[in-house]
Amino acid sequence: MTRFRATLEYDGTDFAGWQLQPDARTVQGELERALEKITGAAVRPTAAGRTDAGVHATGQVVHFDAETRLTALELRRALCGVLPPDVAVADLFEAAADFHARKDAAGKRYVYRILTRASPSPLRRRFAWHLRGPLDLEAMGRASRSLVGLHDFRAFRGTAGGDAGPDDTQRRIERLEWDRDGDELRLVAEGSGVHECGLDLRALGAWPCRNP
Amino acid sequence: MTRFRATLEYDGTDFAGWQLQPDARTVQGELERALEKITGAAVRPTAAGRTDAGVHATGQVVHFDAETRLTALELRRALCGVLPPDVAVADLFEAAADFHARKDAAGKRYVYRILTRASPSPLRRRFAWHLRGPLDLEAMGRASRSLVGLHDFRAFRGTAGGDAGPDDTQRRIERLEWDRDGDELRLVAEGSGVHECGLDLRALGAWPCRNP
Numbered sequence: 001m002t003r004f005r006a007t008l009e010y011d012g013t014d015f016a017g018w019q020l021q022p023d024a025r026t027v028q029g030e031l032e033r034a035l036e037k038i039t040g041a042a043v044r045p046t047a048a049g050r051t052d053a054g055v056h057a058t059g060q061v062v063h064f065d066a067e068t069r070l071t072a073l074e075l076r077r078a079l080c081g082v083l084p085p086d087v088a089v090a091d092l093f094e095a096a097a098d099f100h101a102r103k104d105a106a107g108k109r110y111v112y113r114i115l116t117r118a119s120p121s122p123l124r125r126r127f128a129w130h131l132r133g134p135l136d137l138e139a140m141g142r143a144s145r146s147l148v149g150l151h152d153f154r155a156f157r158g159t160a161g162g163d164a165g166p167d168d169t170q171r172r173i174e175r176l177e178w179d180r181d182g183d184e185l186r187l188v189a190e191g192s193g194v195h196e197c198g199l200d201l202r203a204l205g206a207w208p209c210r211n212p
Numbered sequence: 213m214t215r216f217r218a219t220l221e222y223d224g225t226d227f228a229g230w231q232l233q234p235d236a237r238t239v240q241g242e243l244e245r246a247l248e249k250i251t252g253a254a255v256r257p258t259a260a261g262r263t264d265a266g267v268h269a270t271g272q273v274v275h276f277d278a279e280t281r282l283t284a285l286e287l288r289r290a291l292c293g294v295l296p297p298d299v300a301v302a303d304l305f306e307a308a309a310d311f312h313a314r315k316d317a318a319g320k321r322y323v324y325r326i327l328t329r330a331s332p333s334p335l336r337r338r339f340a341w342h343l344r345g346p347l348d349l350e351a352m353g354r355a356s357r358s359l360v361g362l363h364d365f366r367a368f369r370g371t372a373g374g375d376a377g378p379d380d381t382q383r384r385i386e387r388l389e390w391d392r393d394g395d396e397l398r399l400v401a402e403g404s405g406v407h408e409c410g411l412d413l414r415a416l417g418a419w420p421c422r423n424p
Contacts (some may be wrong), residue, residue, distance in 0.1 A: 009334050009335060011337075056335055076330075076331065080331055080332060085337055088331050088332045088334050090329075117302075118288075119292055119300050119302050120297070120300045121300065122221050122222050122299055123221060123222075123270065125297055125298075
């Protein structure tokens with residue numbers, strides 16, 4: 001058995017998120033299916049963090065254990081040949097037997113993009129949320145700054161049944177900053193278990209800060 | 213009758229190009245359908261240049277004549293509400309009665325992107341051509357430079373039946389330059405009737421300049 005560490009890129013548009021679900025197409029499900037095809041055995045990958053439906057990844061780190069005669073390079077190429085076009089393995093290495101994608105993560109970085117121009121963008125419709133009204137960037141910055149640091153994010157937890165996250169809802173947000181990039185506003189969020197506490201950072205982007 | 217000038221953005225992935233075809237989904241076809249829905253009459257838009265299947269546009273200029281009580285702003289909004297998500301009208305103005313999108317074009321700019329990293333990119337799979345082998349950027353630059361200026365591009369004309377372009381195949385290419393942008397090579401091509409002479413600039417990107 002060898003432990004591998006992989007970095008994934010995926011287009012989340014047609015996925016119900018990272019995590020395996022019985023009746024939905026997920027990134028974990030596609031990766032497991034590809035690994036099983038290649039190695040002939042069931043493989044269960046663990047990701048640094050879950051992503052929700054429609055959320056993309058440019059550097060999702062995962063680990064898994066597999067028994068294979070393939071080198072890491074060969075395994076990466078085989079995976080890229082078997083995975084559907086909306087998931088790819090950007091890199092793949094043999095890792096130490098105790099490497100853990102989630103527990104060893106030094107931090108996570110999320111980027112949220114809001115397109116602010118009048119007309120929608122066909123080329124960015126998978127990547128940016130189109131809001132027509134003027135947004136009060138200063139108010140959004142103030143709201144975001146008040147969340148930086150160690151806080152109890154219980155009020156942000158999902159209310160849907162099923163997986164509502166762990167009971168411990170204290171989390172540290174290291175960075176939560178809005179920037180303007182051309183016709184887009186971008187929110188950069190950094191922290192360790194940000195997602196696990198049930199905080200949906202899109203809620204911050206959606207903060208009703210529009211000027212009347 | 214008012215002449216309007218519009219700038220279109222579109223994702224060409226699911227289109228058989230700009231130009232109307234009887235049995236294929238085209239940008240011109242979608243725009244005509246939307247204009248007819250809104251104005252109640254047949255409208256025939258003219259574009260600054262045609263684009264091929266799978267080619268995107270960020271600033272395709274078109275003109276058309278329509279009889280409508282809507283202002284240009286209202287017409288733009290109505291079009292954005294009726295057009296499918298892969299086409300949008302970025303701006304729309306009333307134009308002089310003799311404005312012509314193709315004849316009045318001062319130039320056209322095409323960008324071709326080649327992704328050179330080892331693994332494919334799910335997030336850029338609609339926007340960049342993935343080539344794994346090492347490419348000889350210097351040789352590609354030499355080949356491109358030899359095409360800049362006024363030349364007869366007859367040899368580049370499409371051979372397929374139907375629309376092979378005009379008989380006059382002399383065209384001036386003002387600029388044809390390769391640049392590296394991170395893990396991508398980009399070819400920027402500028403000229404006036406570049407497309408009309410049947411020159412498919414992708415052929416230059418595909419130039420067999422790979423190192424062995």
